[in-house]
Amino acid sequence: MNNEVADSNPADAEILVIGAGPAGLMLANILGMYGRKVTVLEAMDQLIDYPRGVGLDDESFRTIQTVGLVDTVKPHTNPQHIMRLVNGAGKVILVNNPQTDEFGWDRKHGFIQPEVDRALYEGLSRFDNVQVLFGHRVEDVKEDADGVTAVALATGPDGQAEERRFRAQYLVGCEGGKSPTRKRMAVSFEGESPSTRWLVVDVNNDPLGTPNVFLGADPKRPYVSIGLPHAVRRWEFMLHDDETEEQVTDPAYVDNLLRDHVPDPSKLDFIRRRVFTHHGRVAGTFRKGRQLIAGDAAHLMPVWMGQGWNSAMRDATNLGWKLAAVTAGQAGDELLDTYTAERKDHAKAMVDLSMTFGKFIKITNPAGALARDAASSVLNLFPSVKSYFADMKFKPMPRYKQGVLADPTTQESGRAASVLTSRLIPVRTANSKVSPVGLQFPQPRVNSKDAPNVLLDDAIGNWWSVVVWGNSPKDVLPQESLDKLRALGARLVCILPETQREWAEQYMGEDVLVLGDHTGRMKKWFDDRPTPLVFLRPDRFVAGACLTQHAPATLDAILRSMAFIAPAEPAGVVIADDAAVLAK
Structure with a gap:
């Protein structure tokens, strides 16, 4: 990474990121990981050095894991951050202490944001294709059919402000709640700003x-x-x-x-x-032409659920792989429209929940507070209600119903219902008819030939994967589908009981990654759902899940939903290891 002042020539990049806050820094890490050329412009002379956000969740930690920064972030966190709601007498009303590690990490962590943001910034030094320029305030942006030109004022060697121009295919504004990018896009920013x-x-x-x-x-x-x-x-x-x-x-x-x-x-x-x-606002759209917004520029939420920083991570996780695919020529520009379609509803749900929780806490009328405390005491007598709060089940998990998806029942492209409605016996007799499509895939620990007891994402890599339970993808998919998966750069993965792993490694060959489910958590996941074949996106969300005979149609629907552009010749390799970049 180059963080020196740019020379006087126009600086060309594939993506311009405006703002070196959490959304901008994580987005730059993801794009740098995929080999894209990125310039980050930050108006301030350095990173903000005072505490702001205090809560980091498991989804964010999974993204940190993806970009390889767990070891530098961990020292600035404390896992299993328990929250207790107490009344005016100090009596505990509710306890929030989720025990799940479904995505590979504790559900809640306390953290020191300046230190974690610095870890994200320093992580960019790994990428020669990424530069961060402090003291560059973007004053104007011109957009044309081929890209954007940002006009920035920067302090030169003589201390005088100099105008510099930066050219890119796309620009992402990550400058906070007062985002100039959002204002230039002229999109709404609806919601509340309570006077409290x-x-x-x-x-x-x-x-x-x-x-x-x-x-x-x-x-x-x-x-x-x-x-x-x-x-x-x-x-x-x-x-x-x-x-x-x-x-x-x-x-x-x-x-x-x-x-x-x-x-x-x-x-x-x-x-x-x-x-x-506190503010609770969401932009009308997160994209307009070649300009996009992420983090607080796209949504502001009260602090109660600790989701401001984490929502920025979700934005970067969703948008990063899509910008990489488009700029690499692997997908059409319309793929970027799915960013708003997938992220806006969940951002609004988190804003609404945070606003509601805040109103519950800040009751100042003594009679109202007494009624709240009495109701809470009664509800705590019911184990299911107590668990609802303790395990954080009230938090809406992201579920994408539109975007890069294929419906598991109809194989419709770009949409996915939340339930399985097929009348086939495997569906009718399933333990769960909730569709996994549009949800984040779990991350248990698995065994591979190269490493025992590793987290799933570390085994399968950072791009697309097709995961099959108990069988080789090469045995259940026709050659035409395998060719499309190779062009996509997807990794072929078989997960099966640990008892069968060594046999499967010999039988399935080097081009299928065989993983042993030694904990039984993957077996339970597949046992509960009649979807033994899963198409897993780079952001760890399920794009498609189906019976194996539906796989060709499901794959085609997914490729249409992402405006996939097949290369003139197949990529020839499966892109999935930690050093992988998108095939051009």
């Missing part, structure tokens, strides 16, 4: 030391207390309408707010005191 303000207080040398989260639903003054890695403690206090920002950031005033939390607030090592307002 909050004071954020971050301190070093955590004086409490408890590792988890307390949401204080105190009608006198709702608050949040969060234990974070590196001995950082965060408090958030809801402000009353008559309290000014100057008043509440005064050290003496802050000390008074903290007196119920620590014996001597004056002895704390403060990082910052800052007032902010």
Whole structure:
């Protein structure tokens, strides 16, 4: 990665990313991994160095795993971040402590955002095809039929502002909630910006030391207390309408707010005191022509569910492989329309959930708070309700119903119903008729010839895969379909019980990756669903899942949905290892 000031000549790239925040940095890592040429322009002189987001989920960790940065991110996280909602008397109303590791990682982690963002930034040094330029404020963007030209002001060697131009095929605005890219696109940004303000207080040398989260639903003054890695403690206090920002950031005033939390607030090592307002907004579309938006530029959500940073990761994960495919000439431009179709509804669902949860916490009417606490106590008596909150089942998981998909029953291209409706006996007798298409595929540990007990994604690589339970893809797919999969760059994978792995490795040949299911988790997944063949996208979502005889039609529908462009000659190799880049 080159992070020096560019020369005076126009800088050409395939993708321009505006903003070196979490969405922009992760997107650049994904595109760099796929060999695409990327320029990141950041208006500030350096990364933001104060804490912001505090929650990192399993989906985000899976993306971090995909780009090979787990080892540099882990030291700045604490897994299994338990949240307790307490009332004004300190009694626990609800506990959120999910135990699942369905996607290979703990469901919730606390984290220090500046350190994790820095790990994402430093990870770009692996890619000669990626450059990050700080102190480059984009003032204007011109779009034409062939690409975009960004006009940026940058400080030159003499300290004077210089105009520089950057050319690319596509531009992605990741500049936050006030995104100039979104404003240039002239798209709506609908939602709410409640008048309620909050004071954020971050301190070093955590004086409490408890590792988890307390949401204080105190009608006198709702608050949040969060234990974070590196001995950082965060408090958030809801402000009353008559309290000014100057008043509440005064050290003496802050000390008074903290007196119920620590014996001597004056002895704390403060990082910052800052007032902010929650927003819940979603852009009308995430793409217009050759310009796109991601992260807070596309959606703003309150902090309650800790999903702002994670939603940025989901955007980058969804958009990254699609931009790579289009710029590599493997898919048509219309593939990028599926970004909005797939991401917008889930972003809105997370915004709505966060807004609702916030209203539940910040009740200040004593009678209303009493009714809430009483209702919570009764509901906690029901194990199913208690589990609903403890295991975070209320969180809507992304399910794509439109996009790069094929319906498992009808093989319709670009759409997928959420249930299996076939009248075939394997479907009628299945334990689950919920379709896996449009959902994220699980990530258990598996055994391979090269490595025991590895996470699934590390075994199959970072591009497309076709996964078959108990059988060789070469035995159940016709040659025509195998040729299309090779052109797509998909890896052929067989998963079967560990007891059969060595036999299968000898029988199936070198061009089929054989994985042993030594935990039994993959067997259970396939046992519950009449879909023994799965087409797995680079972002780990299921594009198609079917009975093997439906596989050719399902594959064709998927390729149509992504506007696949077959190369003049087959790629000739399966692209799936960690160093893989898209075949041009």
